[in-house]
Amino acid sequence: MTERIQIVENILSANDRLARENIELLNSFKVFSINIMASPGAGKTTFILKTLEAMQGRLRMGVIEGDLASTIDTDKAIAAGLPAVQINTGGECHLDANMVKDALASMPLKEMDLLIIENVGNLVCPVNFKIGSHLNILIASIPEGDDKPYKYPGSYRGMDALIISKIDLLPYVPFNMNYFTKGVEILNPGLATFPVSAKTGEGMAAWSNWLVQKVNQWKS
Amino acid sequence: MTERIQIVENILSANDRLARENIELLNSFKVFSINIMASPGAGKTTFILKTLEAMQGRLRMGVIEGDLASTIDTDKAIAAGLPAVQINTGGECHLDANMVKDALASMPLKEMDLLIIENVGNLVCPVNFKIGSHLNILIASIPEGDDKPYKYPGSYRGMDALIISKIDLLPYVPFNMNYFTKGVEILNPGLATFPVSAKTGEGMAAWSNWLVQKVNQWKS
Numbered sequence: 001m002t003e004r005i006q007i008v009e010n011i012l013s014a015n016d017r018l019a020r021e022n023i024e025l026l027n028s029f030k031v032f033s034i035n036i037m038a039s040p041g042a043g044k045t046t047f048i049l050k051t052l053e054a055m056q057g058r059l060r061m062g063v064i065e066g067d068l069a070s071t072i073d074t075d076k077a078i079a080a081g082l083p084a085v086q087i088n089t090g091g092e093c094h095l096d097a098n099m100v101k102d103a104l105a106s107m108p109l110k111e112m113d114l115l116i117i118e119n120v121g122n123l124v125c126p127v128n129f130k131i132g133s134h135l136n137i138l139i140a141s142i143p144e145g146d147d148k149p150y151k152y153p154g155s156y157r158g159m160d161a162l163i164i165s166k167i168d169l170l171p172y173v174p175f176n177m178n179y180f181t182k183g184v185e186i187l188n189p190g191l192a193t194f195p196v197s198a199k200t201g202e203g204m205a206a207w208s209n210w211l212v213q214k215v216n217q218w219k220s
Numbered sequence: 221m222t223e224r225i226q227i228v229e230n231i232l233s234a235n236d237r238l239a240r241e242n243i244e245l246l247n248s249f250k251v252f253s254i255n256i257m258a259s260p261g262a263g264k265t266t267f268i269l270k271t272l273e274a275m276q277g278r279l280r281m282g283v284i285e286g287d288l289a290s291t292i293d294t295d296k297a298i299a300a301g302l303p304a305v306q307i308n309t310g311g312e313c314h315l316d317a318n319m320v321k322d323a324l325a326s327m328p329l330k331e332m333d334l335l336i337i338e339n340v341g342n343l344v345c346p347v348n349f350k351i352g353s354h355l356n357i358l359i360a361s362i363p364e365g366d367d368k369p370y371k372y373p374g375s376y377r378g379m380d381a382l383i384i385s386k387i388d389l390l391p392y393v394p395f396n397m398n399y400f401t402k403g404v405e406i407l408n409p410g411l412a413t414f415p416v417s418a419k420t421g422e423g424m425a426a427w428s429n430w431l432v433q434k435v436n437q438w439k440s
Binding site: 007039040041043067068069070072091092093120121122123124125128141143144145147148150151152153154166168169172173 | 312340343345361370371388
């Protein structure tokens with residue numbers, strides 16, 4: 001058992017080192033990066049495409065898409081005119097720093113201000129693996145239900161912002177916003193939170209303004 | 221690296237052995253067990269409670285609830301009058317056979333016909349760990365989107381039935397049923413599929429009749 005724990009620790013510390021190298025590379029090109037995490041189907045890709053629209057040319061963006069299989073998300077990003085690289089993890093339930101390092105080698109970093117990394121759809125694994133990001137963003141979707149902070153506390157700790165997506169579905173599903181936000185507040189007091197609907201566009205301006213401000217603060 | 225692979229193989233084979241022991245224990249008590257897997261928030265617990273209702277006393281049921289944290293789901297099952305045991309996995313993204321073995325020791329197996337095991341909400345990890353079940357059931361919810369078979373193929377292979385949940389949300393979200401079922405058919409041809417709505421009750425009779433028949437076939 002000690003041997004097993006030791007090996008897991010070695011893997012994590014090798015990953016942390018590569019994640020630091022990724023950050024240094026991004027810093028050298030003045031590219032700000034965000035790591036977007038969520039359950040499968042919380043609306044990560046649609047949210048990223050709507051963020052691009054909401055940016056309206058204020059920042060030059062690129063996208064790394066993480067999935068077990070398929071190029072569905074990258075195809076959408078490329079169709080929207082973004083530089084995009086797909087990572088297929090095979091069986092792995094998260095991106096790691098080495099996968100992102102390889103993807104960065106294919107990105108036009110010189111022509112970018114913001115890199116959005118869409119992690120594998122999973123509420124457990126991604127939080128344990130740093131990949132080289134300046135901010136960690138969690139998306140929680142309304143139809144997933146209001147009990148997720150209580151069931152997946154690890155996903156809420158250590159986040160820099162929370163997106164509550166698909167708020168247009170609030171009339172059709174049981175979701176107690178007070179119960180949800182109470183759970184979030186216990187785990188991550190004062191967390192910047194943005195309720196949005198990619199469908200109606202509600203909330204996208206507040207989120208994109210906040211993000212642009214974060215990037216500009218970091219650059220200055 | 222070889223050492224790491226060897227250790228992972230040892231863990232999996234020890235788990236398989238325990239899973240076989242769980243099945244043998246269940247068989248000795250004539251308890252049929254199903255392992256329910258899905259993304260976070262696909263509606264597993266509500267579906268289980270509605271299954272209980274749809275059974276209308278035809279089978280005596282018990283529930284094991286798997287979550288990283290909290291007893292929310294077990295509280296609901298107990299409130300519905302079911303024998304229920306909660307497993308909190310801490311950081312683990314799946315149940316394993318040893319956790320289920322411990323939980324079985326607290327279940328009134330003599331007074332049960334059907335054990336429903338609700339796995340941790342995750343589309344990646346649970347499929348790799350046998351726990352001791354006669355059938356594997358996947359729940360895919362409409363608001364997660366129609367591309368999930370293409371992105372999480374491993375979750376669709378090896379399943380014995382597919383529940384498509386929250387079909388009452390179809391009018392409000394983009395979901396191409398042909399595209400979805402085409403993906404499922406490639407991965408798992410002829411998979412028994414039950415579209416349901418826990419909200420309206422639609423589809424619950426077809427599912428529960430199928431399940432009762434499976435249990436009765438197995439018992440005879």
